Amino acid sequence: METIKTLIPLLLLVIICLEAIREDIKGGKISNTLCAVGVALGISASVATGGISKLVENSIGLVLGILLLIIPFSARMVGGGDVKLLGCIGSILGWKLLLPSFFVGAAIGGAIGAILIFLSERSLEKIRCRIVLARAGVFKMPQGYEKLSHLHPNSSKRGKNAIGSRYSNPERMHYSIPLSFGAFAVTFFQFAKHLN
DSSP: OHHHHHHHHHHHHHHHHHHHHHHHHHHSOOOHHHHHHHHHHHHHHHHHHHHHHHHHHHHHHHHHHHHHTHHHHHTTSSOHHHHHHHHHHHHHHOHHHHHHHHHHHHHHHHHHHHHHHHHOHHHHHHHHHHHHHHHHTOOOHHHHHHHTGGGSTTGGGOOTTOTTOTTSOTTOOOTHHHHHHHHHHHHHHHHHHHHO
């Protein structure tokens, strides 16, 4: 019976997260409908498999998932769909599994981000520009960089909010991927533990 209680959230998680990844890659957004359905199914499954105590655990997971990404969302580091997706994951897994899945996902995201920065053709140009700006005494990168943006070879293609905007960057990371894979890793580990 314990295996079934772990298998239901695992299957639900895989379906919701794979669809979220598809939507994020295809359109750059994760739909409200998908997240609402995921939350409703996660909460329903929690009641069906664990009663009131599991309902409370998964409801806390929903709120905690949203709270974990509020500050990065406010800083425009992640999108609203990523916040809703982590809340949805929390409603499926509960807060006890949400925390380790978030940290595993953050580690995966950090590794992917480092690779994207390393592979970015603009990363070396940004480093050179920061060195020039530092030597010139301009320490606030966005303002100083905008003053010198006319020197950039692609200045006609650059928008006003080019620096720091995740939406203007063609190499932007889809955070649904590391968030989902962090949840998969923790849930698969939990499922394998129950099989033994």
